[in-house]
Amino acid sequence: MTRPKKPGGAFSGEFLAEAEMLLEEAGCGIDALDADGDDPNPERVNALFRSVHSLKGVAGMVGYAGVADAAHALEALLDDLRMGRVPASPAVRGAVREGLGALSTLVARVAAGEDAPRLETPLKDRLEGLVRPAEPRGTESLRLPPELDASLSDYERHRASEAGKRGKALVLVDLDLDFDSFDAGLRNAMSEASAAGELIGTFPGTAADPARMAFRLLVALPPGCDAAALGTRCSARDVVTVSAGRAAPPPSAAPARLPAAVPAESAPPEPGPEAAPQVARGVVRVPLEKVAALVDLAGELALARSALGRSLGQALAGASDRGARFEAQRAFARLDRLVATLGPAALALRLVPVETLTTRLARAFARTASALGREADFVVQGVETEIDKVLADELGDPLLHILRNALDHGIESPEERSSAGKPRRGRVALTVAPSGREVVLTFSDDGRGVDAAGVVAKARQTGLLGATDPDPSDPFALLFRPGFSTAREVSEISGRGVGLDVVREKLAALGGRVSVRSIPGSGTTFEVVVPMTLVLLESLVVRVGEVWFALPGENVRRTLQGAADGVEIVDGRACFRDGDEALPLARLDALFGLPKSAGSDGAEPVVVAEDGRRAAALVVDAVEGVWDLLVKPLADSVPRPKEIVGAAEVPGGEIALALDAGALIARIHSGPAEGRTA
């Protein structure tokens, strides 16, 4: 599971609230435990265990490894306590209290902004020193039905056996409940069971009638408690007494073993606090959001410059002072040049050497090679080539997949290579080079290669190619088709069944592409081409009610405010008069079945969209602005009108749904949602 790169991240506030609540619960728990003395209430011990277990879970999930480790050490001791492996002696209770105190301190340090606080070694050693090695799972027979016996947790098994030792009866309460009301019925039975004795566990049962839900409660009842009466209160189908209790509780439980004074095993030294981020001389680390804000401002400045240029031109055309006109034109030309260089300069701030990426790839390559038993070198050229920081981060997964693929399917085992007359050590070379506004990453291995005819044969076999389809001009492109993936034969390295189709999709989402060529016997080359900077699309952003949409700027002919005058009825349907043309008109809300907005009075803006072939007019609630947007494609499996192709974040945080202008115009031409009569 991917964790946030910086511990906590967006979750730190939530983590703190949750952690404080759990520590509060645990604090009450240990107070109650102290009051119980040497014979603690098992429910309390278990509740304390669960609080600390949950704390470990949330700390681990948000990336506070130090807190999770500390909670783990305390959890292990509490597990021993609830399982009866260590007694609830004052020494153990003291250690638990101290452990909780230390956890509170760690959480307070997180709250104070520390990234990675850890438990001091001495306390950790003490907690670990009290923990008993886990014993093999109890083998004593509880005389339970085998399917139930198999699904008992260690703790439940312990509670059941403890109940037996204490002279309690073990009873199975079988419930047979209606589908409609089983929640309530089960809840009632569980609370009755807890009131009568100890509810050890709730298990699925076997329903006699497939239209009913069956559950089975395992309950420990104190001596003298009437199992049949409990059955009646629970509306049970059946009550089975697994083992009868004794008339009186035994004098004492099995003697608890005292922890021997075993010295803690020499634990490996704790790693010190994480090294402070290195600050190289002459380098300033700037959060990406600040760079993004600058890029946005540069974009807006460029738009303002264009607007100024237009109005200045008009104003100067009528100016009589030729000297002043010349000066104004010269000043504007200078401004124009500066603004034109500002955008690329701001974008360049996002560029980092591709080395940050290739270093990661090299480490993963070495690990993968040794895991697969391959001997291979990874040689990189062109590490100084610059690439967008976001791309460098996002490219890691797809490129790693290509590398794994080369090791898994390309490079042969050392023995196979020797017998083929190749050097034992394989080689994967990565060459990175800029090419115009793109960066080309070429991975070449000297492995066994891919046989084009074999690829085509496999595609026919799996149905990707029909029997009568001609051979494709680029058979290797089939490798990237969903369903071709050899990941069906999942190897440990290929992992999660992610095939090359996912690599292609991910690269496409980043505005890139990938292709393969191969010579059987001598190797395979993957060529990945990505934009140097993420491609931003100038878009008109409009709003209908609460929903924002983005239309590519190149598809917008004009926008008009309150253009009711231009609307006329032609051929039985609403049209918009734009010059000589009568364009079909549609409301965007009606088109997408959105609730009709309040102010539908003809004063709303009209957007005239065109796709090079034809044009259409679109009524919206508001035109929010023009921005350069990074439009992300939306997967086909997300249900939506086909005119919505992706989504983009608008400066300010709103999400605009990206419209395919061609599809939208076609839809408007084919008739309005209300139905065309002509």
Next chain:
Amino acid sequence: MSGDGLLLAFRAGGERFAVPLDRVREAARPRRIAPLPGAPPEWSGVALVRGEAIGVIDVAAAMGLSHAHADPAPLVVVLYGSDHALLVDSIDGVETYPAGRVAPPPPGRGALHGIVAEELGFLSLLDVDRLAARGER
């Protein structure tokens, strides 16, 4: 699916649900979830997570439950193997149950693999593929 293995447990609409941990890519708090016109009601819309556009399924709505409150900072669980995320109210953590604890799901309760009875109610094991497919046209 067996009930063995690790589960990510979370709450939605006041009830507890879980999905197999190996299907979970990450939990995230997107700044916005943009509603998708024309999508079935259990789709709450589109979120941008790490720059990717992801369709968000509202677990509470899909299960016929209502949200306790409108969350100003929605919490989603992003899944592997699909371009979907689940909108949830809060995350309980990683849990595990032996297969023997999982009861078959009652019919008519939505896309579930099974349910596990717990001290305070139920943990419903979501069938994420069926959940997403229900919304497909």
